[in-house]
Amino acid sequence: MSGLGIENLERIKHRIRAADYLAVAQLYLKDNFLLERPLTPEDIKPRLLGHWGTCHGINVAYANLKSYFGDDPNFSFVLGPGHGFPALQANLFLDGDLGKVDSKATVDEAGIAYICKHFSWPDGFPSHASPYTPGIITEGGELGYALANAYGMALGHAEKTIAVLIGDGELETATAIDSLNLHNLLSGTKNGRLLPILHLNGYKISAPSICARKSEREMNELIRGFGFVPVWIDGDEPEVFQTALMKDVESPFYILKTEKGASGPNRHQEAHQIPLKNPKTNPEELKQLEEWLRSYNFAEVFGTEKGELK
Numbered sequence: 001m002s003g004l005g006i007e008n009l010e011r012i013k014h015r016i017r018a019a020d021y022l023a024v025a026q027l028y029l030k031d032n033f034l035l036e037r038p039l040t041p042e043d044i045k046p047r048l049l050g051h052w053g054t055c056h057g058i059n060v061a062y063a064n065l066k067s068y069f070g071d072d073p074n075f076s077f078v079l080g081p082g083h084g085f086p087a088l089q090a091n092l093f094l095d096g097d098l099g100k101v102d103s104k105a106t107v108d109e110a111g112i113a114y115i116c117k118h119f120s121w122p123d124g125f126p127s128h129a130s131p132y133t134p135g136i137i138t139e140g141g142e143l144g145y146a147l148a149n150a151y152g153m154a155l156g157h158a159e160k161t162i163a164v165l166i167g168d169g170e171l172e173t174a175t176a177i178d179s180l181n182l183h184n185l186l187s188g189t190k191n192g193r194l195l196p197i198l199h200l201n202g203y204k205i206s207a208p209s210i211c212a213r214k215s216e217r218e219m220n221e222l223i224r225g226f227g228f229v230p231v232w233i234d235g236d237e238p239e240v241f242q243t244a245l246m247k248d249v250e251s252p253f254y255i256l257k258t259e260k261g262a263s264g265p266n267r268h269q270e271a272h273q274i275p276l277k278n279p280k281t282n283p284e285e286l287k288q289l290e291e292w293l294r295s296y297n298f299a300e301v302f303g304t305e306k307g308e309l310k
C-alpha cells in the first residue's frame with residue numbers, strides 16, 4: 001500500500017512510532033521491555049552506550065521509503081554510517097531481516113526482549129553497525145562512502161533504484177562531497193536511479209553542521225551546482241515525505257530536515273547520545289524516561305501476539 005490516503009499515512013506514522021520505541025528501548029532497557037509494569041531502576045541497563053539523536057529521522061526515512069517502494073526487489077536503501085544504529089537495528093528487526101540471520105530475533109515479545117537486552121551488551125550486539133548487521137556494505141564507521149557505494153550499486157543496473165541517506169556530518173567529508181560529482185559520470189541510461197537524501201538534522205555529533213549554517217538558498221545552489229534538483233522534505237510528516245517522492249523530478253536530491261532528537265525529551269546537542277543520562281539513579285529522569293517510552297503507545301502499533309504491525 002502506498003500513496004497519500006489517510007490509512008497509508010497512519011500506517012507510516014505507526015511504523016515510525018514502533019521503530020522509535022524500539023530504538024529507545026534498546027538504549028535503556030534490560031527488562032520490562034513492553035512496560036507491562038511501572039519502570040524501576042532495575043529495568044535500566046547499568047551502562048548506557050549508544051546514540052539516540054539521529055534515530056527519529058532515520059525511522060522517518062525508512063518508514064516512508066518502505067511504504068513508497070514496498071517490497072520492490074529492485075529497490076535498495078543505503079544508510080550512511082552516522083550514529084543511527086538503534087534505528088537501523090529496529091527496522092531490520094521489524095522487517096524480519098535480523099531474524100533471517102539470528103533465529104532469536106523473532107518479531108514477537110521474545111524477540112523484542114532479545115534485541116533490547118543485548119544491544120550494547122557484553123557478547124551481545126555492538127552499539128554501531130557491524131559485520132553481524134544484515135546488508136552491511138562497509139563496516140568500520142568511517143564517514144564518506146554512502147553515496148559512492150550507492151552509485152556503485154547502481155552501476156550497470158538500469159533496473160535499480162537506490163535511495164541513500166547521507167548525514168549532514170557525512171557530507172562534510174571530502175569523499176561524500178566529491179561523490180556528488182558521480183552524478184555527472186554515472187547518470188546515464190545504463191545505470192540505476194539514485195535518490196540521494198541529505199539528513200539535515202543540523203548537527204555533526206554535538207556541533208552545528210556546515211550545511212545547517214547555510215541558508216536554504218545556499219543549499220539549493222550547492223545542490224544544483226552538482227546537477228541535482230533540490231527537493232526539501234521539511235519535518236517528519238509522512239504526507240510531506242510521500243508528496244516529495246511523488247514529484248516528477250529528473251535528478252532529485254532530497255533534503256530531509258528534521259530536528260535532532262525529535263520525538264525525545266530534549267533536542268539538538270543534548271539529544272546526540274543518551275538524552276536522559278542517569279535514569280537508574282535519578283527518580284526524576286526515570287519518570288521522564290517512562291513518559292518518553294509510553295508516549296509512543298507501542299502496544300497500539302505493535303500487535304505482540306501476531307508479531308505484526310497494525
Ligand SMILES: Cc1ncc(C[n+]2csc(CCOP(=O)(O)OP(=O)(O)O)c2C)c(N)n1
Binds near residue numbers: 082144169170
Ligand atoms: C571520516 C570520519 N571522520 C569522523 C568520524 C567520526 N564521526 C562518527 S559519526 C560522526 C558524525 C556523523 O554525523 P552525521 O553524518 O550527520 O550522522 P548522524 O550521526 O547525524 O546520523 C563523526 C564526525 C568518522 N566516523 N569518520
